[in-house]
Amino acid sequence: MAEDKTILELYRNGEQNQAFNLLVREYGEKLYWHIRTLVLDHDDANDLLQNTYVKAWNSLETFREDAKLYTWLYRIATNEVFTFLNRKKIINFLSISRNEATLERQLAADPNFNGDKVQMSIQKAVAKLPPKQKVVFNLRYWQEMKYEDMAEVLDSSAGSLKASYHHAYQKVVEYIKKDFDMDN
Amino acid sequence: MENEKDILQQESLREMPFSVPQGYFASLEDNLRDKVLAPKNKFNIVNVLKPAFALACSFFVIIGLGYGVIKLTNSVPQESFSEYDAIVAQVESMNPAIFEQLDDFYVEDYNASLDLTIDDIIDYFASGADDDVLYQYLASIE
Structure with missing residues (x-):
């Protein structure tokens, strides 16, 4: 994807703000809906989207271009969701009303x-x-x-x-x- | 529900049944940037040592204040002793014999009080003391 290349170039050239804006503009909404369909609640989805971007941004330096940025972001988001759902599952197991x-x-x-x-x-x-x-x-x-x-x-x-x-x-x-x- | 298998293929169902608060996606870029790119507190040795340094300073201030208070409220200053010693040393250097005599006097007098015997007392009174005093003394020791 051409956008992935641009994002990475901007990031590596020190134009961090522009790189980040493009990363959000390109994938933010798609990632949000991916997370939202799994967790259903807007606030949870918003928190997980934030976590996804924090993790992605902090490890963007080590991103290897043998994968697509798009699938890499989805992978981070999915892992975040799994962690969240596992924690929720334990809480629901302990809760009386779970059906x-x-x-x-x-x-x-x-x-x-x-x-x-x-x-x-x-x-x-x-x-x-x-x-x-x-x-x-x-x-x-x-x-x-x-x-x-x-x-x-x-x-x-x-x-x-x-x-x-x-x-x-x-x-x-x-x-x-x-x-x-x-x-x- | 004529054919439930087909129902999932209806285009209308593929639309997200969820909505988001108004303006959510418009402000997503700014919100995420504020959260993700916010400056973090980097590790700094000065920041780590600051509390320990402040604690050490407080300790020295307390010790200093305590020492000052003790020094100011001390009723017998050390200087007075040294001044006294200086005066004594000066007098001694002027006339060492005075000090020798004084020493001998006090030592002899003390020794004499310890070596006093009954014969000494009889001799003392016999040398001119009143008889009444002598009898009173002898009555008291019998």
């Missing part, structure tokens, strides 16, 4: 969620997926990321990611089917 109804109530009360019943059902279905399948589903379904890029982000093969997406997709469809059968 789908809680997630539904949380989304219904969230002023930044404006989805309909089907979209609510998709969110509930995705929340039930194992962490890796969740990331694969979100990257492919919402961000339409190529499997080759996804393989770099998740340090996996494109073939296994295709299979993983297929499983996740099936599970989501099944969940929606059940959810609406129960409603009807």
